[in-house]
Amino acid sequence: MKKGIVLTCLALLLSSSGIIAQSNREGTNESRFGTNGGIEQFPRELQKAGVGISREWILWEQIEPAKGRFNWSAMDEKVRIANNAGIEILGYFTNMPAWAKRDKSDFRFFEKKNAPAPNQKNKAFDFSAPKDINDFREFAKAVAQRYDGRHGHGLMRYIEILNEVTFPPFFDLKNTDYEPWLINGFEGVKEGNPQAKVLIGGFVDPLDVRKFVDRMLKNYHQYFDIVNFHSYSRNDEKIIESTQYIKGRMKFFGVNKPIWITETGTLASPEADGGDWRGRVARGVVKRYVMAFGEGIEKVFWWPLLAPPAPDEYSDTASRKPEKMLYMALAWGRKAVREFHPRPGYTAYGVMTSKLNGFSSARRIAKNQYEFSVNGRNVLVLWCDGGGCSIPSELSGTVKVTDYMGREEIKPASGIVLTPSPVIVESIG
Known part of the structure; x- marks a missing residue:
C-alpha cells in the first residue's frame, strides 16, 4: 500500500486444503492476533485489546550508525517492554544507513513523482543497492543472535526481511534485486539464531504483484519460513480473494508454509462513509480477521494501531485533510504527546480477541458464517x-x-x- 509518508507520521506517534499449512498448527498455543507498532508507548493498551504479537521496526541506521559501531539501547528497550508484557515481537528491517548504500542519491522515485524532497524521516524506508550485501547479512546475524533469548537481551523469535519490496519508497527495485537481500537476510538470521523464524518481506497485495510472487515461491522458497502478504481495500471480502490466490500459487509450486497477513485494514473515510466511517472500520476489524482465519491464515496484523486525529477528533486538525489510510487506525493520539484515544475499531478488536483468542480451528460454514x-x-x-x-x-x-x-x-x-x-x-x- 502506498503509505511511505504516512509511516513517517506514525513514527512520530510512536482452512485451506491440500499442502497449505493450516492455521491451527499442532503444539502451538500462540496468539494469532497482531497489530503494527506501539509496543514502546502502549504495552498496556495492547494487552487490554488482546494483542499477542506486535510488528515493529528494526532500525538499521539507528542501531548501526557507522559500520561496526552499534547502539542497541532503543531496540533493547523495545524488546524488554514486549517480553515483560507477554507480547511477541515480529521485527522487520527499515532505515538502511547511508554508509551501507552504493548510491546515496537514491530518491529518484520521489523526484519523478514531484513529491516533497526526501529528508531524514522519509528516507528511513528506502532500501537501495548496497555497497556490500554482506553488511546486511552481518547486521541480520547480529540482531538474531542478540535477541535469541540466551544472551540476556530478550527474545525476538520472528524476523521479516524488509517490507513491501515491490513498492518504490521502500525498496529501489529498479536498481537492485530483492533476492540477495532475502538470501543474505535469511542466512544471517539463521546463523545468529537457528530457531528464529524468517518471513519474506510482505508482498503488497499478491494480486498486484503476481510475477514477483511466482518468482519467490518457485525459486526462493527455501529462504523463508513464513509467507507474508498485505491486504487493504474498501471491500473486506477481498481478503478472501487475495488469500485464495496465494494459496493456489503455493499449491502449484509445492510450497508448504504458514501464511501471515502482516498488514490489513478497511479503507474508510468521512468523504466515502459519512459519520459511519469509524463503524465501518470497526466492523472490518472483525470481518477481516474472521475471514482470514477461516481461509487458514495463521496470524493477522491490523495496520495501524495509532494515527494522528481526524478533524472531528481534535480541533487543531480541522484545517488539515488527513492521509486517508490513517482513518483505519484503532486509536488516535497527537504528535509528541503520549496519549491513546480508542476508536470503535479498538473496542471491536478487544471484543473479538476476548471471544476467539486461543481458538484451535476455524472454518467457513457458509458465506459470512464462520x-x-x-x-x-x-x-x-x-x-x-x-x-x-x-x-x-x-x-x-x-x-x-x-x-x-x-x-x-x-x-x-x-x-x-x-x-x-x-x-x-x-x-x-
Whole structure:
C-alpha cells in the first residue's frame, strides 16, 4: 500500500486444503492476533485489546550508525517492554544507513513523482543497492543472535526481511534485486539464531504483484519460513480473494508454509462513509480477521494501531485533510504527546480477541458464517451483507449474542436477525 509518508507520521506517534499449512498448527498455543507498532508507548493498551504479537521496526541506521559501531539501547528497550508484557515481537528491517548504500542519491522515485524532497524521516524506508550485501547479512546475524533469548537481551523469535519490496519508497527495485537481500537476510538470521523464524518481506497485495510472487515461491522458497502478504481495500471480502490466490500459487509450486497477513485494514473515510466511517472500520476489524482465519491464515496484523486525529477528533486538525489510510487506525493520539484515544475499531478488536483468542480451528460454514473451536466450545461469527440471510441450521436453543461493540443479549437462536454488523454467537442451553 502506498503509505511511505504516512509511516513517517506514525513514527512520530510512536482452512485451506491440500499442502497449505493450516492455521491451527499442532503444539502451538500462540496468539494469532497482531497489530503494527506501539509496543514502546502502549504495552498496556495492547494487552487490554488482546494483542499477542506486535510488528515493529528494526532500525538499521539507528542501531548501526557507522559500520561496526552499534547502539542497541532503543531496540533493547523495545524488546524488554514486549517480553515483560507477554507480547511477541515480529521485527522487520527499515532505515538502511547511508554508509551501507552504493548510491546515496537514491530518491529518484520521489523526484519523478514531484513529491516533497526526501529528508531524514522519509528516507528511513528506502532500501537501495548496497555497497556490500554482506553488511546486511552481518547486521541480520547480529540482531538474531542478540535477541535469541540466551544472551540476556530478550527474545525476538520472528524476523521479516524488509517490507513491501515491490513498492518504490521502500525498496529501489529498479536498481537492485530483492533476492540477495532475502538470501543474505535469511542466512544471517539463521546463523545468529537457528530457531528464529524468517518471513519474506510482505508482498503488497499478491494480486498486484503476481510475477514477483511466482518468482519467490518457485525459486526462493527455501529462504523463508513464513509467507507474508498485505491486504487493504474498501471491500473486506477481498481478503478472501487475495488469500485464495496465494494459496493456489503455493499449491502449484509445492510450497508448504504458514501464511501471515502482516498488514490489513478497511479503507474508510468521512468523504466515502459519512459519520459511519469509524463503524465501518470497526466492523472490518472483525470481518477481516474472521475471514482470514477461516481461509487458514495463521496470524493477522491490523495496520495501524495509532494515527494522528481526524478533524472531528481534535480541533487543531480541522484545517488539515488527513492521509486517508490513517482513518483505519484503532486509536488516535497527537504528535509528541503520549496519549491513546480508542476508536470503535479498538473496542471491536478487544471484543473479538476476548471471544476467539486461543481458538484451535476455524472454518467457513457458509458465506459470512464462520465456526471457531475455542477451548472445546463452538463459537460462531455471523453477519449478512445482503438481504435474506438465515442462521446456520445447526444453531438452536438459547444463545448469547455479542455484537462487535461488546453488547450482549441472551435470546433464542431463532430470534437472531443477521445484518452487515458481525455478531458472535455462543450456545448456553
